Amino acid sequence: MSGTTEKEExxxxxxxxxHLFRPTSLLQLATSIKxxxxxxxxxxxxxxxxxxxxxxxxxxxxxxxxxxxxxxNVTSEKARSKTEVAFVPALYHVLSAIQTVRVSxxxxxxxxxxxxxxxxxxxxxxxxxxxxxxxxLYPFPALDGIPDLGAKVAKNAxxxxxxxxxxxxHHITLSSSPPAPFPPDTPLDDALRHEAQYRKEVVGRxxxxxxxxxxxxxxxxxxxxxxxxxxxxxxx
Numbered sequence: 001m002s003g004t005t006e007k008e009e010x011x012x013x014x015x016x017x018x019h020l021f022r023p024t025s026l027l028q029l030a031t032s033i034k035x036x037x038x039x040x041x042x043x044x045x046x047x048x049x050x051x052x053x054x055x056x057x058x059x060x061x062x063x064x065x066x067x068x069x070x071x072x073n074v075t076s077e078k079a080r081s082k083t084e085v086a087f088v089p090a091l092y093h094v095l096s097a098i099q100t101v102r103v104s105x106x107x108x109x110x111x112x113x114x115x116x117x118x119x120x121x122x123x124x125x126x127x128x129x130x131x132x133x134x135x136x137l138y139p140f141p142a143l144d145g146i147p148d149l150g151a152k153v154a155k156n157a158x159x160x161x162x163x164x165x166x167x168x169x170h171h172i173t174l175s176s177s178p179p180a181p182f183p184p185d186t187p188l189d190d191a192l193r194h195e196a197q198y199r200k201e202v203v204g205r206x207x208x209x210x211x212x213x214x215x216x217x218x219x220x221x222x223x224x225x226x227x228x229x230x231x232x233x234x235x236x
Contacts, residue, residue, distance in 0.1 A: 017047060026060050026090035033097035037104055051108045052101060057091070057137060058114035064090055092139055092162050099165040113137065115173065132173065132211075141168045144215035170214050177207040177224065 019039075023029040033052070040049060071087045098109060117134040135142070141164035180198070182191050206227040213220050226233040 017044075019044070026064055026094055029054070029060075030090065030093035030097045033094065033101060036097075036101055040105070049101070049105045049107045051110065052098070053110040054094075054098075054112065055110075056112040056114060057094075057140070058112075058116075060090075061114065061137065088162065089138060091137055095139065095141065095164050095166070102166060111141075113140075138162075139164050141166055143168050143171055143213055145217070167215055170212060172213075173211045175209050175211075177202055177205065177209050 021029075021032045023032055036049070036052075068087070068089060101107065102109065114136070115133040116136045119132045119134055139162045144167040182194075207224055208227070209222070209224050211220055211222055224235045226235070
């Protein structure tokens with residue numbers, strides 16, 4: 001079997017084991033994960049669930065934020081009068097469902113997320129130029145032993161303060177490699193003329209810079225990887 005044919009066969013077998021779900025809301029996502037054990041038994045009884053990937057946990061952020069704000073107006077008064085259970089964010093149901101799968105199947109779990117709010121300071125002492133962002137989702141798992149960068153909830157938010165049922169093992173921030181800065185004495189006309197070419201070269205390299213933080217340590221590690229037509233190259 002030639003090298004190309006062998007790679008194609010590996011890719012074919014791998015993709016045959018890939019199962020995709022396309023929910024249209026966080027509650028549908030929570031329900032899909034909650035029923036994963038039944039799906040496993042009926043659709044893939046001879047395979048293990050090696051990885052559960054959610055891309056992206058922020059996919060329904062704006063719609064859920066609007067719904068949450070609307071529900072706060074309705075439930076906060078009922079919660080204060082104790083006539084109704086306070087509103088629970090849909091994301092909490094997603095995390096609870098993930099925790100059930102963690103306990104029952106122990107897969108590798110990957111949660112992707114948007115980077116919306118850059119931090120104005122460095123709370124863990126990495127460097128002033130670190131790629132750190134404030135968490136915009138609530139509740140969301142955080143690193144164990146690291147200062148909480150998560151979204152805060154106002155006291156009158158209308159639902160109880162909830163915590164994620166599990167911690168993150170690793171938090172990896174991805175960023176495209178920026179173009180090299182121009183020297184301070186570069187004329188404006190030259191900078192404008194060369195900027196497009198520099199950015200094109202950065203895109204052509206396909207370099208992605210990663211900042212890795214882990215639970216239980218304040219140390220952060222960096223690495224980069226390159227996406228080419230033939231391979232993915234990791235550079236420490």
